[in-house]
Amino acid sequence: MVHLDVNGQSHELDIEPETPLLWVLRDELGLTGTKFGCGVAQCGACTVHVDGVATRSCQFTVAEAQGKTILTIEGLGAKQLHAVQRAWIEADAPQCGYCQSGQIMAAASLLAKNPSPSDADIDNEMTNICRCGTYPRMRAAVHRAAELAKL
Amino acid sequence: MNAPLTRRLFVTSGLTLAGGIAVGVFGSARAANGPQAGEPWSAETSGPVAGEINAFVVVEPDNAILVRIAKSEMGQGVTTSLAMIVAEELECDFAKVKVEYASAHRNVNEGAPYREMGTGGSSSVRGSRVLLQQAGASARARLIGAAAQRWGVDAANCVASAGEVRHEPSGRTARYGELAADAARISLRSEPDIKTPDRFELIGTRAARLDTPLKVNGEAKFGIDARLPNMVYAAVANCPVFGGRLRSYDESAIKSRRGFIAVVPVENGVAVVADRFWRAKEALAALPIQWDSGAGAGTNSEQFRADYRAALEGSLANAVDKGDAKGKFAEAAKVVEALYEAPHLAHAPMEPLNATAHWRPDRIDVWMGTQFPEDALKMAAKVGGVDPSKVYLHNCFLGGGFGRRAVNDELHQAVQVSKAVGKPVKLIWTREEDIQHDRYRPQAAMRLKAALGDDGMPKAFEFRTAVGSIMRSLGWGTAANGLEPMAVEGLANTPYRADALRVDAALKNTHVPVMFWRSVGSSQNAFAIESFIDEVAYAAGKDPLDYRRALLADRPDFLGVLDKLAAEGDWGKPMRAGSARGVAIHESFGTIVGEIAEVAVGKKGEIKVERVVACVDCGHVVNPLTVEMQIESGVMYGLTAALFGEITIRDGRVEQSNFHDYQIARMADAPVIETHFALSGGGKWGGIGEPGTPPIAPAIANAIFAATGKRIRSLPLKNASLGA
Numbered sequence: 089m090v091h092l093d094v095n096g097q098s099h100e101l102d103i104e105p106e107t108p109l110l111w112v113l114r115d116e117l118g119l120t121g122t123k124f125g126c127g128v129a130q131c132g133a134c135t136v137h138v139d140g141v142a143t144r145s146c147q148f149t150v151a152e153a154q155g156k157t158i159l160t161i162e163g164l165g166a167k168q169l170h171a172v173q174r175a176w177i178e179a180d181a182p183q184c185g186y187c188q189s190g191q192i193m194a195a196a197s198l199l200a201k202n203p204s205p206s207d208a209d210i211d212n213e214m215t216n217i218c219r220c221g222t223y224p225r226m227r228a229a230v231h232r233a234a235e236l237a238k239l
Numbered sequence: 240m241n242a243p244l245t246r247r248l249f250v251t252s253g254l255t256l257a258g259g260i261a262v263g264v265f266g267s268a269r270a271a272n273g274p275q276a277g278e279p280w281s282a283e284t285s286g287p288v289a290g291e292i293n294a295f296v297v298v299e300p301d302n303a304i305l306v307r308i309a310k311s312e313m314g315q316g317v318t319t320s321l322a323m324i325v326a327e328e329l330e331c332d333f334a335k336v337k338v339e340y341a342s343a344h345r346n347v348n349e350g351a352p353y354r355e356m357g358t359g360g361s362s363s364v365r366g367s368r369v370l371l372q373q374a375g376a377s378a379r380a381r382l383i384g385a386a387a388q389r390w391g392v393d394a395a396n397c398v399a400s401a402g403e404v405r406h407e408p409s410g411r412t413a414r415y416g417e418l419a420a421d422a423a424r425i426s427l428r429s430e431p432d433i434k435t436p437d438r439f440e441l442i443g444t445r446a447a448r449l450d451t452p453l454k455v456n457g458e459a460k461f462g463i464d465a466r467l468p469n470m471v472y473a474a475v476a477n478c479p480v481f482g483g484r485l486r487s488y489d490e491s492a493i494k495s496r497r498g499f500i501a502v503v504p505v506e507n508g509v510a511v512v513a514d515r516f517w518r519a520k521e522a523l524a525a526l527p528i529q530w531d532s533g534a535g536a537g538t539n540s541e542q543f544r545a546d547y548r549a550a551l552e553g554s555l556a557n558a559v560d561k562g563d564a565k566g567k568f569a570e571a572a573k574v575v576e577a578l579y580e581a582p583h584l585a586h587a588p589m590e591p592l593n594a595t596a597h598w599r600p601d602r603i604d605v606w607m608g609t610q611f612p613e614d615a616l617k618m619a620a621k622v623g624g625v626d627p628s629k630v631y632l633h634n635c636f637l638g639g640g641f642g643r644r645a646v647n648d649e650l651h652q653a654v655q656v657s658k659a660v661g662k663p664v665k666l667i668w669t670r671e672e673d674i675q676h677d678r679y680r681p682q683a684a685m686r687l688k689a690a691l692g693d694d695g696m697p698k699a700f701e702f703r704t705a706v707g708s709i710m711r712s713l714g715w716g717t718a719a720n721g722l723e724p725m726a727v728e729g730l731a732n733t734p735y736r737a738d739a740l741r742v743d744a745a746l747k748n749t750h751v752p753v754m755f756w757r758s759v760g761s762s763q764n765a766f767a768i769e770s771f772i773d774e775v776a777y778a779a780g781k782d783p784l785d786y787r788r789a790l791l792a793d794r795p796d797f798l799g800v801l802d803k804l805a806a807e808g809d810w811g812k813p814m815r816a817g818s819a820r821g822v823a824i825h826e827s828f829g830t831i832v833g834e835i836a837e838v839a840v841g842k843k844g845e846i847k848v849e850r851v852v853a854c855v856d857c858g859h860v861v862n863p864l865t866v867e868m869q870i871e872s873g874v875m876y877g878l879t880a881a882l883f884g885e886i887t888i889r890d891g892r893v894e895q896s897n898f899h900d901y902q903i904a905r906m907a908d909a910p911v912i913e914t915h916f917a918l919s920g921g922g923k924w925g926g927i928g929e930p931g932t933p934p935i936a937p938a939i940a941n942a943i944f945a946a947t948g949k950r951i952r953s954l955p956l957k958n959a960s961l962g963a
Contacts (some may be wrong), residue, residue, distance in 0.1 A: 104497070111517040115472070120464035121457015123638070125589055126670040130898035133589060161457035173455040180447060180864060183872055184314030185454030186461060186589040186638030211907035217898060219589045219639045220314045221875020223909030225868070 090150045094119070095163030105151035110134040112150050113160060121161035121189045125217070132216030135190035135197075136160050142197035161189035164196060172196045175233035176226075183220035190216050195230050204234050290419035292381055294341070294352035295325055295374035298419035302402055304331045309341035309353035310363040311610050312450060313588075313640035314872065315928045316865030317363045319448045323861055324368055327441045328375030328433060330399040331415065338449055343612035343632040357611040359645050359755065361828035361926025364861055368924060372433040378422070380431040385421035386413050436859055436920065445864045450636070462635040465595040465606035465665060471500055472516035473656045473666040474523040475649075477508035477676040480891035482750045483533040485509050493522040502526065503659045505652040507676075512660055516667055535750030535891040540682070543749055543888065544580065547684035550705035551578075555743035556721030558731045562739030564690075567699030571690030575778045577771055579687070580953040581763035583886040584680035584756055585901060590638020591673045594653035597663035598623050603630045603654065604663075608637035610644040618647055622654040641876065642755035643677065646713065674901050675893040679886055680756030681707030682749075685730075685767035689737075695779025696789065699739035702730045704764065707753040708746040718746050725755075729764035729825060729933065734797055735772065735790040751888060757876055758929040761827040765933030766881075766940070766954060769823035773941045774950065783941065784810050784822050799917040800824060800833045800854045807915045808835030808852035817841070818849070821941030823934035830857040830925030834874065834934040837910070838942035844961030848878060848910045848939055853931060855916050858923030866927050867914040873931020874912050879904040881936035885955050902957075 092099045094117060101116055108127075113119040113136070122145060125133030129147035136145045137159040165173045172195045175181075182188040191214070198205055198213040205213070210230050218226070291297045297305040306322040318338045326333050346353045354370060379399050386404035387394035390411055397406050405412045415422075436442075453459040478484060488509055490502045498518035503510045511526060513519035568574060594607040596619065603623045609615040609632070616632040623630070637644055653666040668676070683706035690699040706726050708718045718726075726744045733740065756762055776786035784805055791797040801824060804810070810820060817840055824833035837850040853870045860866050883902035887894045895901040940951050943961065951959045 107517050111515065114464075115515050115517070118466060119457070120460070120466070123461075123589075124463065124591065124667070126898050128670070128897050128899065131589070131670075131903075165456050169456070176455045177447075177451050180451050180868070182314075182448075182451055182454035183316070183868060184312075184589065184637060184639045185450065185459050186636075188454050189457050192455060214906040217589070217903045217905060219587060219641070219876070219903065221872040221878075221904075221909070222868075223875065223904075223906045224871055224912050227906065227909070 109145040171237040179229035296378040302416035307341040311358040313637035324371040325375040365924040381425040384425040462607035474519040480532040486529040550745040559742040564739035564741040579767035586643035588639025592649040596653035596657040598657035678754035681753040687771040705745040725760035728760040758932040761933040769937030804833040804854035819945035823937040828926030830930040836938035857925035870931040877932035877935035
């Protein structure tokens with residue numbers, strides 16, 4: 089059995105330990121906000137927080153996830169929307185929206201360790217792929233989220 | 240799409256049109272009545288829906304307005320812009336508007352109340368605006384009629400605004416929610432007039448997108464998120480060489496794996512079915528498969544490149560022959576000639592292709608994101624052997640489309656697998672399957688020539704292209720007379736003035752399937768012609784923007800865009816060493832877009848696009864926010880292709896497999912993008928989903944030339960050596 093702590097809930101799962109966390113979140117737990125994009129940790133659509141750090145869950149096994157605190161997009165704003173989510177809404181950042189859960193988790197992780205990122209910091213840390221080209225709006229939204237988080 | 244509006248369409252009462260289908264609401268968390276579920280696929284029910292005034296408009300008892308969206312939301316914002324068009328006429332509070340997808344089942348089986356539901360060709364707004372205005376106006380007139388009937392007054396004395404009808408002489412009012420049931424039974428003698436643009440109040444405003452709140456918390460449901468009781472999963476291997484066939488496989492090698500259910504041969508490949516996707520994918524990787532590679536097995540991109548170049552010298556089909564091009568070239572003071580090349584490109588939408596099918600002998604349900612839900616419905620019916628009246632297509636949010644979701648290869652396979660295993664099946668292509676089994680933007684070679692007079696101005700142009708035929712590749716018929724419009728779009732309709740123009744094309748297909756890729760023929764033709772005009776300008780000793788102005792002197796719409804672009808884009812202002820601006824302007828899908836790219840080229844030849852200024856003439860704008868977003872999106876999509884995009888073939892198969900070798904622009908590659916408007920208005924309504932893409936590649940290449948003196952004529956730019 090694999091024990092997982094996801095969004096504050098404990099789960100006991102009869103699952104192969106080498107299964108990527110992504111597929112357990114989506115197919116076992118029904119947390120479909122975390123997306124499959126490439127399967128090789130290139131695009132970041134599957135980004136979740138593992139002990140607060142943005143992690144690409146398609147290349148992170150449930151065995152590695154055991155004993156750690158997992159936060160997904162569903163948990164990020166469960167009580168009230170996170171500053172990043174509020175900034176994203178203000179900016180109307182998403183287009184198709186498919187990559188946005190991962191982008192938002194990456195941005196939230198960035199702001200947790202760097203509350204006032206520069207454009208260069210954002211370029212370096214926000215490496216997830218968006219095919220709709222929402223980058224300019226996301227960049228502005230990260231700066232806005234940094235402001236909102238300080239209010 | 241351009242069929243004239245039947246003015247009777249909304250005259251009959253909603254109840255007689257109904258008997259339709261309610262699909263679940265996925266619309267507005269911004270609506271005052273609170274967030275709706277993010278699922279566009281709640282259970283379909285048959286029979287009339289209370290408060291349905293016509294096929295597009297339902298008024299709920301709490302005064303919420305439900306607008307049905309008959310186009311697919313793939314990021315371009317149609318759920319917002321199309322709802323705005325209806326609400327403009329309905330005179331309701333837009334904050335109370337929510338949206339759901341129109342039912343493809345209803346459209347296929349009940350006389351097409353939504354007309355064509357296909358989403359492509361940048362056509363959603365311009366193709367359905369009049370219909371949607373009429374739907375809103377008609378609903379408003381019937382709400383007024385219901386109120387007048389209730390009060391026993393003349394409808395002419397009643398006005399509708401902000402979601403209520405008011406009888407002016409008495410001051411009586413009624414909310415739309417109270418009137419909806421009666422309004423559904425009102426018949427109109429004639430359709431009310433629709434507003435002319437000068438009377439628009441909501442259209443033209445920067446309304447926030449209705450889908451945004453659902454897309455920041457994981458709530459928005461894409462096809463890949465469908466979950467059904469007893470659902471199983473399928474992973475697919477398509478034949479590695481296009482046109483090849485599955486020869487055999489050894490099921491015994493994977494039968495004992497946990498969760499294994501079946502191996503199912505499918506269209507173009509083989510699927511492994513298991514109780515979880517990961518298990519299906521891993522089992523497929525362990526399945527020994529033999530393929531017959533077929534005739535394409537010995538081919539490669541270098542050979543295609545030589546073939547396309549050679550085709551330019553062979554027999555071509557004539558698309559345009561205006562004036563005496565031959566004579567003008569014979570007497571030219573100077574001839575400029577250049578060859579441009581463009582590679583195959585994959586669409587690579589972020590959501591890998593997938594479809595969930597539930598086949599039963601008497602009914603099929605499908606959940607997916609498709610640009611063409613009616614085609615998908617009919618495909619499921621045909622493949623599954625079930626009458627279309629018993630097939631339900633639950634369209635979802637599309638995780639990107641860009642043309643890839645115009646055909647439904649994944650659905651064909653999903654229906655086959657569901658039928659074979661007798662269960663609902665979610666079939667997913669991995670990214671590797673997506674990159675290696677796309678229907679690609681065709682490879683092309685384009686040779687452009689200009690005959691210049693003594694004044695440096697062109698007397699004649701001769702444009703030749705050799706490119707794959709999309710129609711032939713899709714099996715949608717043979718290209719008539721060896722031509723198809725997309726092969727020469729952007730060339731045949733060039734706005735640049737010359738006494739003579741000749742355009743010829745050689746449609747030449749390989750075994751590599753080709754299709755519509757955001758902006759289609761303009762994606763390669765704009766690169767050629769806008770690079771070429773730049774070259775001609777330099778050959779004439781003129782500034783590239785001034786030269787374009789001179790060639791566009793009789794096109795005030797183009798000049799309006801160019802002049803605003805030059806001003807906003809700081810054309811002619813100094814830049815630091817190693818940086819330069821490039822300009823390009825192109826009309827596609829009825830819209831003119833000019834772009835200036837500011838590009839820095841580093842000492843080692845590294846290219847950084849720092850700023851892009853765009854100027855747009857799409858005639859009218861429904862929502863400047865979504866238009867700006869589409870320009871940004873079109874620029875980034877084209878920028879990725881210009882810098883990195885290249886699908887190459889070796890031994891008949893695609894060499895690239897995932898984002899490590901099919902590189903996509905990331906945040907660090909993204910320039911500042913500014914969008915400006917130079918709207919010509921009048922009767923012009925241009926598309927917006929694609930026209931931002933064509934100018935960016937030539938604008939960047941032209942900037943690189945201005946910065947380095949090196950002219951790049953073959954995409955992608957990453958292959959050029961620009962280092963010192």
